[in-house]
Amino acid sequence: MAIDIKAPMPGIIMEILVDEGYTVRRDDELLILEAMKMENPIRSPEDGVVKTILVRKKDFVDTDQIIMSLE
Amino acid sequence: MKEKKKDVDLDEIRPDLAETIERHRLTLDEARPEAVKKRHERNQRTIRENIADLLDPTGSIEYGSLALAAQRQRIPMDELMKKTPADGLIAEVGSVNGDLFGQQKSRCMVLGYDYTVLAGTQGWFNHKKKDRMLKLAYKWRIPVVLFAEGGGGRPGDVDMTDIVVAGLDFMSFTLFARLSGLVPLVGVVSGRCFAGNAALLGCCDVIIATKDSNIGMAGPAMIEGGGLGVFAPEDVGPISIQSPNGVVDIVAEDDADAVAKAKWYLSYFQGDMPTWDCADQRHLRHVVPANRRRAYNVRRAIEILADSKSVLELRPEFGIGIVTALVRIEGKPFGLMANNTFHLAGAIDSDGADKASRFVQLCDAFDLPVIVLIDTPGFMVGPEAEKTAQVRHFGRIFLNAANADIPVFSVVLRRGYGLGAMAVAGGSFHNSDFIVSWPTGEFGGMGLEGAVRLGFKKELEAIDDPEEREKRFEELVGLYYERGKAVNMASCLEIDNVIDPADTRRWIMQGLRSQPERRLRTTKKRPNIDGW
Numbered sequence: 046m047a048i049d050i051k052a053p054m055p056g057i058i059m060e061i062l063v064d065e066g067y068t069v070r071r072d073d074e075l076l077i078l079e080a081m082k083m084e085n086p087i088r089s090p091e092d093g094v095v096k097t098i099l100v101r102k103k104d105f106v107d108t109d110q111i112i113m114s115l116e
Numbered sequence: 117m118k119e120k121k122k123d124v125d126l127d128e129i130r131p132d133l134a135e136t137i138e139r140h141r142l143t144l145d146e147a148r149p150e151a152v153k154k155r156h157e158r159n160q161r162t163i164r165e166n167i168a169d170l171l172d173p174t175g176s177i178e179y180g181s182l183a184l185a186a187q188r189q190r191i192p193m194d195e196l197m198k199k200t201p202a203d204g205l206i207a208e209v210g211s212v213n214g215d216l217f218g219q220q221k222s223r224c225m226v227l228g229y230d231y232t233v234l235a236g237t238q239g240w241f242n243h244k245k246k247d248r249m250l251k252l253a254y255k256w257r258i259p260v261v262l263f264a265e266g267g268g269g270r271p272g273d274v275d276m277t278d279i280v281v282a283g284l285d286f287m288s289f290t291l292f293a294r295l296s297g298l299v300p301l302v303g304v305v306s307g308r309c310f311a312g313n314a315a316l317l318g319c320c321d322v323i324i325a326t327k328d329s330n331i332g333m334a335g336p337a338m339i340e341g342g343g344l345g346v347f348a349p350e351d352v353g354p355i356s357i358q359s360p361n362g363v364v365d366i367v368a369e370d371d372a373d374a375v376a377k378a379k380w381y382l383s384y385f386q387g388d389m390p391t392w393d394c395a396d397q398r399h400l401r402h403v404v405p406a407n408r409r410r411a412y413n414v415r416r417a418i419e420i421l422a423d424s425k426s427v428l429e430l431r432p433e434f435g436i437g438i439v440t441a442l443v444r445i446e447g448k449p450f451g452l453m454a455n456n457t458f459h460l461a462g463a464i465d466s467d468g469a470d471k472a473s474r475f476v477q478l479c480d481a482f483d484l485p486v487i488v489l490i491d492t493p494g495f496m497v498g499p500e501a502e503k504t505a506q507v508r509h510f511g512r513i514f515l516n517a518a519n520a521d522i523p524v525f526s527v528v529l530r531r532g533y534g535l536g537a538m539a540v541a542g543g544s545f546h547n548s549d550f551i552v553s554w555p556t557g558e559f560g561g562m563g564l565e566g567a568v569r570l571g572f573k574k575e576l577e578a579i580d581d582p583e584e585r586e587k588r589f590e591e592l593v594g595l596y597y598e599r600g601k602a603v604n605m606a607s608c609l610e611i612d613n614v615i616d617p618a619d620t621r622r623w624i625m626q627g628l629r630s631q632p633e634r635r636l637r638t639t640k641k642r643p644n645i646d647g648w
Contacts, residue, residue, distance in 0.1 A: 053458070081493070083461030085411040 048091055050113040052106040056080030061102060067095045075113060078106070089115065143181050143201035151232035159328075160306055161371040163206050163228040163263055169375045170226060170261060176210025179249060185233075186240035186275040204233030204266070205242035207249045209258070212379055217386040224382070225253050228263035231307055236266020238312045240273045240280075243288050250291035257638070259300040259385065261378055262292075262320060267335055268311025293319045296644035297481040300385045302378050305364075306371050308349050310335035321478055321645055322430065324366040324377050331358050362434035362471065362648075380428055381442070385482050389447035392423040400617035404491075404530050404556045411457040414439060417489060417529065418454060421620055423447065435471030437464055438540070443487070445624055451479035453540060454489035457530075462492040464536045465501065466509035470648060472540060473512040477645045480520035483634055487624060488526045488541055488548070493563055494534030510539060517543040521641070525627045526551040527620055528602070528611065534562045545610060550627050554617045557602030559610070564596045 060077040063069060074086040075095075093115035100112045129137065145152050145164050155162050161169075167176075185191070185200035211222040227246060229236035253260050269283075289312075295301055296319055303320030309331045317323060317331065325331065332353035340346055358364045366381070368374035383389075403417045418427055418441060426444035437459040443452045453472055455462040464472075479486050495510055517524070517539065524542040528551065531537070537559075538544055545551045553559075560567060569576075572592055579585040598604070602614045615623060 054460070081461030081463060082409065083411050083457055084407065084409045085458055 046116070047096065048093060048115040049111045050075060050087060050090075050115065052078060052108055052110045052112055053087070054078070054080050054085070055105070055107050056085070058100050058102055058104045058106060058112070059084060061098060061100070063095050063098075065095050065098055069093060069095060069115070076100075087112070091115065139182055139197070142197050147198075148201070148232065155232060158307070159370065160231075162232065163230045163265075166263060166304075166306075166371055166375055167206055167208055167226050167228050169372065170212060170378060171208060171210035171224065172212065172214040172222070174211070174214065176208045176226075179207045179209070180241075180245040181206070183241040183245055185270075186273040189275050200233050200239075202230065202233070203239050203241040203245065204230045204236060205238075205245055206230060207245055209252075212259075212261070213383050213386055216383065216389065221386045223256070223258045225249060225256075225258050225260045226263070227260060229266035229313060231265050234270060234272065236307075236313065237270035237272075238266065238268060238288075239270040240276055240283075243283075243286050246288050247286070247291055250288070250295065253295055253299065254291070257299055259302070259382060260292075260295060261302045261304065261382070262316055263304050263306075264309045264313045264317040265305060265307045265329075266309060266313040268313055268338075289315055289319070292316050293644065296321070297640045297642050300382060300482065302381060304374050304378050305329045305331055306374060308335065310349075310352070311338065318363075318647055321481075322365045322381055323363060324368055324374050324381065325355060325358065325364045326368045326370055326374050327355050330354055331363060360433045362431055362467070365430045366428075367433075377428075384428070384442040384444075384449040384484070388449070389423070389426075389444055392426070392444060392447040394423050394445075394621065395420045397421075397618040397621060400554075400620060403617070404554065408530065408556070408558070411461065413458070414454045414456055414489060414491065414529070418443065418452060421445070421487075421489075422452070427452075430475065431471055435465075435467035435469075437462065437468035438472050440471055440475040442484075445487075445621055448625075448628065449484055450487050450624075451475060451484045452487045452489070455492040455540070457491055460496060462531065463494060463496040464492055464510070464513075464539070465496040466504040466506045469506070469509040469513050469539075473509075473516045474646055474648060476513075476516040476520050477642065480516075480522050481640075481642055481645050483522060483637070483641070485523040485525065485628060485631075486542075488524060490526060490528045490532050490537055490540055491530040492533065492536045492540065493531055494536035495539070510535070513539040514543050517547065523549045523627065523631050525549055525624050527623075528553040528557045528559075530554070530556045530558065532557060532559045532605075532611075533564075534560070549630070550612045550623065552613045552615045552620075552623060553602040553605065553611050554620075555602060555614060557605065557611070557614065558597060559600040559602070559605045560596060564593050564600070567596060568592045 056078045059079040062074050069089045070092050073089045076087050078085045096114045096116045098113050141147050145162050181202045183203035184196040206228040208226045212224040214222040301320040303317040303323045305325040330353050336347050359367050366377050368377050399420045405412050422443035427441050429441040439454045441452045443450050526541040526548040542548045605611050606614045
């Protein structure tokens, strides 16, 4: 089952901490989203494998934009 | 005198008593298997099941259970007795959590609409019953739990059609609203709650609703009547709307959970827990990340700080920049507010301000001391934000804080900047009974970058080389940051101290013990708790 990771708020992708194919555990940090001068770690909601990463470092994302999907 | 006394047969039921017993039997679930079955098929409990679960098993009494719908002109009495028991509103007086808080503090009145009777609508006699009860509630100053499921006004009560036109002179809503701020008003919703039922609900201090319920100021019939189209009840005010918009304070899984949450909520207004424990407080030293720009989960700080399993969050999906919760420390109840750095980096917006303001009113009305965990860059800024009328919404925080009479204990976890930090600290740092900072604390009269831009405008403009200018800018921001560190702030006595996070509970408890004894209130402290 695929899980879409969405941006919880508008901001800039500061860091991507995983690659496609990585195995992640629930609560692992996937990437850092900077908004309002604050670094927000986006965590994995479930155990899984990173299927696709749809953003790159420094990309601007909007609320609810899909940034990554897990399997 | 000479007459020989006959032995009384104590098992004998005379016809007069038998009639009474029979009339009561008809009002119980046992006499209405079809109605009960329908309820259970919908995964709901009957109102009597809910009330039996809410009230302590010892000795509640029921008022007005023999009422029937005012439809004698069109429905035979025996059918009315079967179909409209108690006229669809159960009114009982008993206790909740009596085992924990004793008889006096656990007193509770319950008003529960019965959806199996004419869809929980508000009829002539159940209004009359409710008015009677609400007058008693005012006189006794007894908390009220309202089970608000139901369809609003009942047009089918025909018995008074010659003498009642609109019935807008009924006092129910006024009497209910008048209790606000005097006693806790707890609203519970399961199923559908529309119109008049929702009007009562909207006056409650807290709204607890099951996740599949619907709440609206009008149901499908009135919406269609208003020419707005045809809707199913499920389309109107589902919880996916009513929780994020701030109407519902607590979402429950089902009826049983809703009742459990109502008991839990009430407990904070009933007294101290005799026993408690808490997490190892040294965990608090690691809640705020070492990286000062990193957001973190403030709910974790709350969970560690408060007694184990004592956190009841209100409106978790609304105004998410500020977390509001009822908590206990060493068994004593407190209100707690905290900035959430995951939302706008902790900046306070209009929804967050409204949420905080109403929460302060709730705590003030019932003398709950307030703990504030501060980490905010201040009030939200920008042309978009101003569209939300934030000038007035932020004013509400100052107005409510300045005019509340409760202890405020402020703890700065990290950023204490500007008007926003002042506002949540009770309107001013020195309007807090204490304001202390964790070592991670940093302070400023406004955001540092903005302060440098304003304060050093000319100096910066005089530097021609953009790189040099940027360097000087960063240097000045760094200088301000050093100056605003918690220890420096404390050295100038703008905060009362910098503390080991693990000591926070000790500060709060001594802060509480330093207060003079509160006299038991017999009157309202404030006119009401605002609906918003």
